Amino acid sequence: NAGVMQNPRHLVRRRGQEARLRCSPMKGHSHVYWYRQLPEEGLKFMVYLQKENIIDESGMPKERFSAEFPKEGPSILRIQQVVRGDSAAYFCASSPLTSGTDTQYFGPGTRLTVL
Amino acid sequence: GENVEQHPSTLSVQEGDSAVIKCTYSDSASNYFPWYKQELGKRPQLIIDIRSNVGEKKDQRIAVTLNKTAKHFSLHITETQPEDSAVYFCTYAGGTSYGKLTFGQGTILTVHP
Numbered sequence: 001n002a003g004v005m006q007n008p009r010h011l012v013r014r015r016g017q018e019a020r021l022r023c024s025p026m027k028g029h030s031h032v033y034w035y036r037q038l039p040e041e042g043l044k045f046m047v048y049l050q051k052e053n054i055i056d057e058s059g060m061p062k063e064r065f066s067a068e069f070p071k072e073g074p075s076i077l078r079i080q081q082v083v084r085g086d087s088a089a090y091f092c093a094s095s096p097l098t099s100g101t102d103t104q105y106f107g108p109g110t111r112l113t114v115l
Numbered sequence: 116g117e118n119v120e121q122h123p124s125t126l127s128v129q130e131g132d133s134a135v136i137k138c139t140y141s142d143s144a145s146n147y148f149p150w151y152k153q154e155l156g157k158r159p160q161l162i163i164d165i166r167s168n169v170g171e172k173k174d175q176r177i178a179v180t181l182n183k184t185a186k187h188f189s190l191h192i193t194e195t196q197p198e199d200s201a202v203y204f205c206t207y208a209g210g211t212s213y214g215k216l217t218f219g220q221g222t223i224l225t226v227h228p
Contacts, residue, residue, distance in 0.1 A: 033215060042204055042218035043159065056215060091158060093216075101147035101166070101209045104216060106158040 002027065004094050004107035005074075012113045019079040019086070021110045025094030031055075032075040033104060034067060037089045049075060082114045121205050121219030129227050134192045136203055136222045141186070144210025148181060148188045151204045153221075159204060163190070167209075195226045 005024040013019050025032050030051050035043040045059040049069035060067065064082075069075040079086055089111050093104035118141040128134050140148075149164035165172045165179045165188065172179050178191040188207075192199055205219040 031214070035216075035218075042221050043216075045215040045217065048214050056213075059215070101214075103149065103161060103164065106151075106160070108158050 004092060004105050006092055006107035006110050008110060009108060010111050010113070012115065013082050014115050015083055016081050019082050019112055019114075021077040021079075021090050021092075021112070022074040023077070023092035023094075023107055024074040025092075026105055029094035029096050029105075031095050031102075032069050033093045033095075034060075034075075034077050035091045035093065037091060037109075039088075043091060046077070079112075082112075084114050087112055087114045119205060119207060119217055119219045121222060123222060124220060125223045125225070127225045127227065128195055130195060130197060132195055132226075134190075134195050134199070134224055134226075136190045136205065136224075137187065138189070138205035138219050139185075139187050140207050140217075142207070142210045142217075143183075143186060145207040146209035148179070148205070148207050149216070150179060150190050151206060151218075153202045153204065155201075162203075192224075195224075197226050197228050200224055200226045 007022050033048050034046040037043045047060045047067045048056040064080045066078045089109045091106050091109045093106045095102040095104045120139045146167035150162050151159035152162045153159045163174050163177050163179050165181050176193045181188045202221045202223050204221050206216040208216050
């Protein structure tokens with residue numbers, strides 16, 4: 001039973017480029033969460049999605065960031081026109097969410113470096 | 116808004132000693148309190164969780180206590196081992212934080228052999 005998958009594991013972009021991060025939830029999980037972790041800090045919630053729906057995007061910057069979780073395929077976190085401050089580890093987690101507080105299982109993360 | 120204070124930020128113990136990490140949260144409607152362990156460069160991994168209908172839960176050397184009145188919850192690790200060295204995060208969900216986890220700042224635990 002594969003866990004949460006994320007790719008790429010490492011991503012290097014120059015300022016102004018686009019970064020596209022992918023997350024495949026665990027089998028049977030239809031809810032995905034994205035978190036950002038700056039160096040030596042805790043994880044900060046960004047967005048919570050179900051298939052084809054954004055449930056809560058209160059933690060996502062209003063500009064340059066977008067997320068989707070299509071009916072088929074992985075969830076994608078997209079960062080347009082990256083800046084150095086976007087350098088961080090981006091983790092996604094998934095849950096079956098039958099109760100609203102189900103356990104979230106994390107992927108290995110994508111480490112984004114903006115040059 | 117949602118907030119959780121975690122203490123201490125660093126904790127150094129000798130192998131075999133106990134370690135205690137404490138957290139205080141703000142949303143009184145929260146009802147799910149998981150703890151995650153993160154080793155350097157790795158993903159957060161769930162080590163134990165507790166729901167608001169119980170006050171204490173134990174799993175071998177790890178225990179968690181919850182005081183909903185005071186909005187405190189704590190992680191206790193007994194008989195610590197060097198492989199327990201990692202960053203530990205308290206989190207909570209439920210209430211106004213439906214679905215999403217709010218993380219504490221983390222505690223760097225170092226267990227000296």
